[in-house]
Amino acid sequence: MTLTPPHRLLMGPGPISADPRVLRAMSAALVGQFDPVMTGYMNATQALYRQVFRTANEATVLVDGTARAAIEAAVVSLVEPGDRVLVPVFGRFGHLLVEIARRAGADVATVEAPWGQVVDPARVEEAVRAHRPKLVAVVQGDTSTTMCQPLAEIGEICARHDVLLYVDATASVVGNDLRTDDWGLDVVTVGLQKCLGGPSGSAPTTVSDRARAVIDDRKHVEQGLRTDDDEPTGTVIGSNYLDLAQILDYWGPRRLNHHTEATSMLYAAYECARIVLEDGLDATIERHRVAGAAMLAGVQGLGLTVFGDVAHKMHNVVAVEVPDAVVADAVRAAMLDDFAIEIGTSFGPLHGRVWRIGTMGYNARKDAVLTTLAALEHVLRAHGAAVPTGGGVAAALEVYAA
Amino acid sequence: MTLTPPHRLLMGPGPISADPRVLRAMSAALVGQFDPVMTGYMNATQALYRQVFRTANEATVLVDGTARAAIEAAVVSLVEPGDRVLVPVFGRFGHLLVEIARRAGADVATVEAPWGQVVDPARVEEAVRAHRPKLVAVVQGDTSTTMCQPLAEIGEICARHDVLLYVDATASVVGNDLRTDDWGLDVVTVGLQKCLGGPSGSAPTTVSDRARAVIDDRKHVEQGLRTDDDEPTGTVIGSNYLDLAQILDYWGPRRLNHHTEATSMLYAAYECARIVLEDGLDATIERHRVAGAAMLAGVQGLGLTVFGDVAHKMHNVVAVEVPDAVVADAVRAAMLDDFAIEIGTSFGPLHGRVWRIGTMGYNARKDAVLTTLAALEHVLRAHGAAVPTGGGVAAALEVYAA
Numbered sequence: 001m002t003l004t005p006p007h008r009l010l011m012g013p014g015p016i017s018a019d020p021r022v023l024r025a026m027s028a029a030l031v032g033q034f035d036p037v038m039t040g041y042m043n044a045t046q047a048l049y050r051q052v053f054r055t056a057n058e059a060t061v062l063v064d065g066t067a068r069a070a071i072e073a074a075v076v077s078l079v080e081p082g083d084r085v086l087v088p089v090f091g092r093f094g095h096l097l098v099e100i101a102r103r104a105g106a107d108v109a110t111v112e113a114p115w116g117q118v119v120d121p122a123r124v125e126e127a128v129r130a131h132r133p134k135l136v137a138v139v140q141g142d143t144s145t146t147m148c149q150p151l152a153e154i155g156e157i158c159a160r161h162d163v164l165l166y167v168d169a170t171a172s173v174v175g176n177d178l179r180t181d182d183w184g185l186d187v188v189t190v191g192l193q194k195c196l197g198g199p200s201g202s203a204p205t206t207v208s209d210r211a212r213a214v215i216d217d218r219k220h221v222e223q224g225l226r227t228d229d230d231e232p233t234g235t236v237i238g239s240n241y242l243d244l245a246q247i248l249d250y251w252g253p254r255r256l257n258h259h260t261e262a263t264s265m266l267y268a269a270y271e272c273a274r275i276v277l278e279d280g281l282d283a284t285i286e287r288h289r290v291a292g293a294a295m296l297a298g299v300q301g302l303g304l305t306v307f308g309d310v311a312h313k314m315h316n317v318v319a320v321e322v323p324d325a326v327v328a329d330a331v332r333a334a335m336l337d338d339f340a341i342e343i344g345t346s347f348g349p350l351h352g353r354v355w356r357i358g359t360m361g362y363n364a365r366k367d368a369v370l371t372t373l374a375a376l377e378h379v380l381r382a383h384g385a386a387v388p389t390g391g392g393v394a395a396a397l398e399v400y401a402a
Numbered sequence: 403m404t405l406t407p408p409h410r411l412l413m414g415p416g417p418i419s420a421d422p423r424v425l426r427a428m429s430a431a432l433v434g435q436f437d438p439v440m441t442g443y444m445n446a447t448q449a450l451y452r453q454v455f456r457t458a459n460e461a462t463v464l465v466d467g468t469a470r471a472a473i474e475a476a477v478v479s480l481v482e483p484g485d486r487v488l489v490p491v492f493g494r495f496g497h498l499l500v501e502i503a504r505r506a507g508a509d510v511a512t513v514e515a516p517w518g519q520v521v522d523p524a525r526v527e528e529a530v531r532a533h534r535p536k537l538v539a540v541v542q543g544d545t546s547t548t549m550c551q552p553l554a555e556i557g558e559i560c561a562r563h564d565v566l567l568y569v570d571a572t573a574s575v576v577g578n579d580l581r582t583d584d585w586g587l588d589v590v591t592v593g594l595q596k597c598l599g600g601p602s603g604s605a606p607t608t609v610s611d612r613a614r615a616v617i618d619d620r621k622h623v624e625q626g627l628r629t630d631d632d633e634p635t636g637t638v639i640g641s642n643y644l645d646l647a648q649i650l651d652y653w654g655p656r657r658l659n660h661h662t663e664a665t666s667m668l669y670a671a672y673e674c675a676r677i678v679l680e681d682g683l684d685a686t687i688e689r690h691r692v693a694g695a696a697m698l699a700g701v702q703g704l705g706l707t708v709f710g711d712v713a714h715k716m717h718n719v720v721a722v723e724v725p726d727a728v729v730a731d732a733v734r735a736a737m738l739d740d741f742a743i744e745i746g747t748s749f750g751p752l753h754g755r756v757w758r759i760g761t762m763g764y765n766a767r768k769d770a771v772l773t774t775l776a777a778l779e780h781v782l783r784a785h786g787a788a789v790p791t792g793g794g795v796a797a798a799l800e801v802y803a804a
Contacts, residue, residue: 008434201666262601
């Protein structure tokens, strides 16, 4: 059987339809791992992602895995067993940070906000004073609730208390403002499959100099590659594959062999960043802001209620409450079967209560927004919900006209 | 800058030039993570890799990362801190297994063979009796020395002593015989970038029922996805990303959310297996055997000496001693600069002493073998080595004629 995927318009919380340019980039031929052409591509990819992350960090690389691989690489490379970690939790992906930190042996405290709200920085500072963590780990945009956590103030708090700050910006990067250096974020990791418009499988990661010093103190070069200068120092990092000290040596001037770089995924990551930077980072965020505003207006124009604190909503996803008249999964199935449009279900407390509709990356486009709203209107009506005729498309068009 | 990789004939120990069919497969559009089309593709991929691994293991999946990710997933999912592990070491990748097992907290013993030889199974049994390991972890084909470790007898030993057996077959799969079920291998992991003819970044993995029972005893479902039936049992697996219990639940009927499958890499993995199985697994191994024999005869026909025990050489790579008259890296550079052909350098004790020349996957072809030998003859002569005119190509052609 030849894989011939059917047409899909992926308007869920991600993965979304990849930009065709990114898909084409992956079909380029491979070059050798240490070929000067390849190391040149690695350097060029680093340079692009420094712009994406708005950082001067030399240590800006790809982790070869999905977004979750880089989250774990960051946490396991920074955290030694027994270290204290503080996680502000406002959705499922905050719980994931807790989970990963605990597996790394951390003593984890949390500050939780109800689903649909963000965490008050004052509560984070209070918890920093009480728990005295080595690391604060926080999600920027948690697609499970659509909330986008403000980070500037948390960055200041961490700097004031000399605490490291890790941010999972997988779902928010280039769809929402993210300022690594200005906000004092020590490590930031992302994935390609949201606003960057690529496939899952490569995880851009940036590391500040002070975080790098912590990581490098734990560097253990593998036997067979180790030289006399590589005397092991601090506690060995629990993972080899996700050991950022080794990954940074592979990407750095020493080019120390570690994994074999996933070349086709590097091509994808490169092209994702190039598309964003050709349009401009500010213009890309603005495109997401407008598409998100149009989708928000559109679902409200269909008479639907939006879940959560809209003032802190991520630009690129909206959570829509399921009207009483319909069954959540039946509407999703009809959207997919009849219109080839995917919208998202939800996790945990929101399961069956809200749909999540994304406007990300390649699909943060007017035609994608309008097509989704037109289809949703038909499906909702067919399933027995009372919806104003044309109310969704008209409201979205008004946003685009403004 | 558009990435436009120059032509390369990758004849090193891997990665090698990917099959153009695989590169094209990656440019197919994405579908949603839980779209029935996608889960159908996942099931189809599992079915193909059961054939590749020659196994009936239900638990046959992809790990989203390079080959090294799956090695660590296997080890960290099987090994609890304090468990005893035995590693037969006959090259660099045996040392890597030691390294990964130690980071997982294992008490590791080794049985070492000199580089260029394989390990005598009798010594493995002796060490099993002495060390009483929970797990024997061994590489099948270690490209650092080109040796291919016989496994059938080690499988019998492990069965007799009720020890789990993990095999890293990254560099050997489909280039050499590998029989997961017949040989009693509990977990086998591979990568795409060697004889499977794909890019690095996806790691097919198979798990026997008895290994799966050990892993499932340690299953901890993430908070937010956990139900009352998911009461945690054994020691939590140290990694979340590389937790095979969770990965198997994502690939299994429960489809429990874990990472977001790297869809484009799954397309690549699928196509790699399909190419092999269309030709036939036996025919693919035979193609590698013939190409390897031709390259071996060719380098000997150029008057070069082959490193290591040729009787136990992997089909798909040969280690060639660098003649005194030339500088190893200068010859490699000329092969790349003048002929766009990459041959490999070496690690550790062999660095600068041998080149490693691969005949793998898409490049296990007569024209690739002959072109490499013709180029090598010219470059060696230009660098001052005395080589018989046409000796390499003629010897290789004789193998193909036979």
